[in-house]
Amino acid sequence: MSKCHIFLVIQFLFLFEKCHCEVYTAMVDLEDLLDTEHVLINTLENYLKAEEQKLDILRGYINVYKKQQNKARNDPQLYLGNPLNAYTLVKRLTADWSQVETLISTNVNADALANITYFKENMKFPTDEDLNGAAVALMRLQDTYQLDTSSLARGELNGVKYSSELTAADCFELGRQSYNNGDFYHTRLWMEEAETRLKREANETVHKTDILEYLAFSTYKEGNIPLALDLTNKLLELIPEHTRAVGNKNFFEDQLKEVVQTKPAQRKGDDESAEVETAGVKFYKPNYDDPESKDLYEALCRGEVTIPIEIKTQLRCRYVSNNNPFLKIAPFKVEEANLEPDLFIFHDVMSDDEIATIKRLAQPRFQRATVQNSRTGELEVAHYRISKSAWLKNEEHKHIAAVSQRVEDMTGLTMKTAEELQVVNYGIGGHYDPHFDFARREETNSFKNLNSGNRIATVLFYMSDVAQGGATVFPVARAAIWPKKGTAAFWYNLFPSGDGDRRTRHAACPVLAGSKWVCNKWIHERGQEFRRPCTKERPPEELTV
Secondary structure (H helix, E strand, O other), X not given: OOHHHHHHHHHHHHHHHHOOXXXXXXXXXXXXXXXXXXXXXXXXXXXXXXXXXXXXXXXXXXXHHHHHHHHHHHOHHHHHOOHHHHHHHHHHHHHHHHHHHHXXXXXXXXXXHHHHHHHHHHOOOOOHHHHHHHHHHHHHHHHHOOOOHHHHHOOEEOXXXXXXXXXXXXXXXXXXXXXXXXXXXXXXXXXXXXXXXXXXXXXXXXXXXXXXXXXXXXXXXXXXXXXXXXXXXXXXXXXXXXXXXXXHHXXXXXXXXXXXXXXXXXXXXXXXXHHHHHOOOOOOOOXXXXXXXXXXXXXXXXXXXXXXXXXXXXXXXXXXXXXXXXXXXXXXXXXXXXXXXXXXXXXXXXXXXXXXXXXXXXXXXXXEOOEEOOOOOOEEOOOOEEOEEEEEOHHHOHHHHHHHHHHHHHHOOOOOOOOOXXXXXXXXXXXXXXXXXXXXOOOOOOOOOOOOOOEEEEEEEEOOOOXXXXXXXXXXXXXXXXXXXXXXXXXXXXXXXXXXXXXXXXXXXXXXXXXXXXXXXXXXXXXXXXXXXXXXXXXXXXXXX
């Protein structure tokens, strides 16, 4: 029973109470009351049936929530490390809870609704923006790692099954969020998957008519008008009076007429179906030669592109002491990951205790990670950096100071002008698009408040293993460094001349499965004059920025 029906019943009861007609004084009036009572009994029976249906739906929600909670409680990090689990968690607390609220609000039981409202206002509760962000993250993962829609809906990530399957409603919501973002390609993919899954569901989780409407319009936006018209006709077969569908049908038919009128005369035997069948499908040849291309970046993330064999054969592993007396008995284990630019991996340079301390201190301070505006020098959030970060000072804990000292021992560079330790945790599909750590020539306002020069070098500690994805990739060098707990990557951002090395342009690939924790030390120029002396010789212009 709808809100409107319940409101009418309550309104009817109020009218009944207010009607002081003295019906007992006339038998005819009493006889009329029998008819009134009959109507009330039928209305109450319908109301109870509706309430029972709502309770059954709510029990279904509880069963789903409990099942997922039990899985999550066994190993929260493993559960949330799966982007599908993380997405459905956000969905349950946004789209699903909105339906729960609607169901409860149709009842006179206002206390339950008040409790939900209280929790939403006083506890961490995802918003519609969070739901959209989670959906966009899944689209990013799907594209970057070329994940098949059906496999992804089955809970499979690159052939590994991590979670339970998505329902038709889950897929529909992904399509709806893509539609809201103007992403009609993914709208079509996920609406098609929703329709496929709906056919197999005993209890329908979404209406087929809603799927058809989104599917028809997204298909039209991709250029396939005949199919859009066909889907709209199917919708009208189910709901002939559907206002928007009627309007869309007329619009699509007009569009087809214009296409026929403006299309050149075809030779006999020409086949028009090829255009329809390929409409909306993305055909292109990946560009792995251009280091600026998205294709190369994503191929590196998938591990499909590696450094040239002639460079790989020159890479070495060695022990390094840097003439440090302490390191003579406990040298660093260093692996060369690339030459020109030199990329190094230091193994076993952060203990589990240090990692635990850093995570514990950082987590309460986490805020959306920012980037520096090249024009103003101010920090701001950006869609191409999806993570949360915090900053830790050396004096806050002995472990922070120890890590800072270790960076000095590893690099031979002073930490007096280095930035504080930045701790980062990546969320659903968390990533950071290709970027430079150093300030380019035109970015004159960068680091102006630090008064310590440009970022001469970067040390990036990996504080967790990542099941899939999450590599640090260098498109120009065609190199990738994969997260391994306790290791650290190191590279110089500047040439000895002080020019920025464009070959160090790098990116954090989206985390496909697992949770990625890192922390980094950005080392600045000032104070390094005698540790890494400048040279007058300038590198070739094509290598600098």
